[in-house]
Amino acid sequence: MTGPLPDPALDALKTRVAGAVLGPAIEERGVVTALADGLAVITGLPGAGLNEVLTFATGARGFVLTLEDDSLHAAFLDPMDGVAAGDAVTRTGDVVSVPVGEALLGRVVDPLGRPLDDAPPPDATGFLPAERPAPTIIERDFVSEPIETGLLIVDALFAVGRGQRELIIGERQTGKTSIAVDAMLNQADSDLICIYVAIGQRMSAVRRVIEAVRGGGVLGRTIFVVAEPTAEPGLRWLAPFSATSIAEWFRDRGQHVLIVYDDLTKHAATHRELALLSRQPPGREAYPGDIFYLHARLLERSAKLSSARGGGSLSALPIAEIEAGNLSAFIPTNLISIADGQLVTSAALFAANQRPAVDIGLSVSRVGGKAQWGAMKAVAGRLRLDYTQYLEMKMFSRFGGFGDAAMKRRMARGERIxxxxxxxxxxxxxxLVQIALLAGLNAGLLDDVDPARIAALKTALPPILAADTRLDGLRADLTRLDDPARDLLLDAVRTGLARV
Ligand SMILES: Nc1ncnc2c1ncn2[C@@H]1O[C@H](COP(=O)(O)OP(=O)(O)OP(=O)(O)O)[C@@H](O)[C@H]1O
Ligand SMILES: [Mg+2]
Structure with a gap:
């Protein structure tokens, strides 16, 4: 130091010295005491909170999964290579978060937002914690508008509303993923943003989904959050939560999002794996006691927000796999009771080539009817009953034919359905094509048409309807179907039939 300090600076220093508190400085020193597959037991971090990110000596990160009296369990977010018992661990003070924003559209990222598509990291608008509270009752509105999936069996019979959680559940290889992907592909001209979360799915299967979305021209409004089967269990565990935060960023700005969790059975298995490794008491089927709460708090984040909160919506299509048709296993019953309905796919129907292989008797949508367009409701009202009766009659007719002319008519109608x-x-x-087809069915226009021609009609009809400007009114407002509009639709069906 040269020369005396000017007075004000000296005074400031004097006050600081006088105010300094002398005593021991407390520093938390975390130490790894044990390691398991993707998991570390750590002592010495009494201040760490749930979901807090920790850094290991190798630079690898993990997050706090469970807290105990004198230790905690952290799940790795990076490979645990090189980490050994006795290593130091430091707190970051941050909860595990994910980058959010428009920049994620069209991207394939891991649950921490790191790119998996050979492009640079997305230029995020900000970060959100992976776990966020669900909207409260006051912040919600009723589900009143449908998500148009483009699948007639869903839109006509089990409509899914914006803000709804509809479970897709069935045995392996019965077209579960395909139903969700078709729903995403139908959003090419809608205002819906799609997020596909792959949890422990084979990479070849994920690649097929990405190619389908790219081919359908909806890549620009889709985000893929992928946790491969070989990813750290912590990443697989995190995937649905962080993907939901990415979705909520759009939802909270008044936009509409559809999120597909493929699948929550694998997520439950990951949760069980981590719970057993961290020595939580196993319950039914060895799942820990909080497995119901885990998925309830995830799916409660899907909601239709009130206009005061911007009116955005987050709808979910969670997928679950069952074995041997057993819907009453632990995880399936949990998910069925959390969701607002389920589409059950059946191996028998799939084998019999009825695809999508949705079992009409076991499937239900608990809110969708309220969200269905009025025009669709007007033509789909009797469909389920007619079809169920047909299926029953078909079963009985194996024991001997029905002679009755009325019965034969109903069987013929059922085959057309x-x-x-x-x-x-x-x-x-x-x-609009679905509504026209159902109007045609109800008016009996299809009764004498060979089922093979009905398949051709589905391809012939869209351009005919699209070219008819008299239908512009109905196209713009599907809330009701008046007689003149219905007649126009029937005309279009007749024109279509003449061409196939
Ligand atoms: N509507 C359909 N029409 C024709 N083929 C279909 C249809 N839906 C699915 N498939 C075929 O069935 C196979 C299984 O479909 P998908 O992968 O969707 O089933 P999944 O139930 O998700 O299977 P996994 O249990 O392996 O996840 C695929 O090869 C797909 O091409
Ligand atoms: Mg699948």
Missing amino acids: AALLAQDRFAPLPT
């Missing part, structure tokens, strides 16, 4: 409900992958039907 089956042909209408059958739909290839990647062939979404616009809502």
Whole structure:
């Protein structure tokens, strides 16, 4: 120091010295005491909170999964190579978060927002914690508008509303993922943003979904959050939560989002794996006691927000796998009771080539009817009953034919319904086309048409309807179907039938 300090600076220093508190400085020193698959037991961090990010000596990060009296369990977010018992661990003070914003659209990222698509990290608008509270009752509104999935069997019979959680559940290889992907593909001209969360799915299957979305021209409004089967269990655990935060950023700005969790059975298995490794008491089927709460708090974040909160919505299509048709296993019953309905896919229907293989008797949508367009309701009212009766009659007719002419008519009508409900992958039907087909069915126009021609009609009809400007009014407002509009639709069906 040269020369005396000017007075004010000296005074400031004097006050600081006088105010200094002398005593021991407390520093938390975390130490790894044990390691398991993707998990570390750590002592010495009494101040750490749940979900807090910790840094290991190798630079690898983890987050706090469970807290005990004198230790905690942290799940790794990076490979645990090189981490050993006795290593130091430091707190970051931050909860595990994910980058959010428009920049994620069209991207494939891991649950921490790190790119998996060979492009630079997304230029995020900000970060949100992976776990966020669900909207309160006051912040919510009733579900009143449908998500148009383009699948006639869903839109006509089990409509899914914006803000609804509809479970897709069935045995393996029964078209569960395909139903969700078709719903995403139908959003090419809608205002819906789609998020596909892959939890422990084979990379080849994820790649097929990405290619389908790219081919359908909806990549720009879709985000993929992928946790591979080989990813750290902590990442697989985190995937649905952080993807939901990415979705909520859009929802909270008044936008509409559809999120597909593929699948929560694998997520439950990851949760069980981590719980057993961290020595939580196992309960039914060895799942820990909080497994119901885990998925309830995830799915409660899907909601239709009130206009005071911007009116945005987050709808969810969680997928779950069952074994041997057993819907009453632990995880399936949990998910069924949390969701607002379920689409049950059946291996028997799939094998019999009825695709989408949705079992009409076991599936239900607990709110969708309220969200269905009025025009759709006007034509779909009797569909489920007619079809169920047909399925029953078909079963009984194996024991001997029905002679009755009325019965034969109903069987014929049922076969036409089956042909209408059958739909290839990647062939979404616009809502107006679905309404026209059902109006035609109700008016008896299809009764004498060979089911093979009905498949052709589905391809012929869209351009005919699109070219008819007299239908512009109905197209813009599907809340009701008046007689003149219905007649126009029937005309279009007749024109279509003449061409196939
Ligand atoms: N509507 C459909 N029409 C024709 N083929 C279909 C249809 N839906 C699915 N498939 C075929 O069935 C197979 C299984 O479909 P998908 O992967 O959607 O089933 P999944 O139930 O999700 O299977 P996993 O249990 O492996 O996840 C795929 O090869 C797909 O091409
Ligand atoms: Mg699948």
